[in-house]
Amino acid sequence: MADITISIRDNGPYLVRGGVTVADAEGKSYEVQDVIALCRCGHSGKKPFCDGTHKTTGFESAPRAE
Ligand code: FES
Numbered sequence: 001m002a003d004i005t006i007s008i009r010d011n012g013p014y015l016v017r018g019g020v021t022v023a024d025a026e027g028k029s030y031e032v033q034d035v036i037a038l039c040r041c042g043h044s045g046k047k048p049f050c051d052g053t054h055k056t057t058g059f060e061s062a063p064r065a066e
Pocket of ligand 1: 041
């Protein structure tokens with residue numbers, strides 16, 4: 001099995017690294033070969049992917065595991 005990691009960026013997207021398939025609610029799928037950024041702020045113009053809009057919207061989230 002390929003190594004897959006999901007990194008949560010402070011005030012930004014989820015970075016997914018590794019060979020995975022991302023599927024949206026309608027079943028449309030996207031193959032991820034290397035790295036992809038998934039929008040976490042809800043403001044991206046190309047959801048489910050991050051387009052950098054979080055930087056201009058003031059999105060703030062920096063969760064930490066307990
Ligand atoms: S997290 Fe980057 S546009 Fe939403």
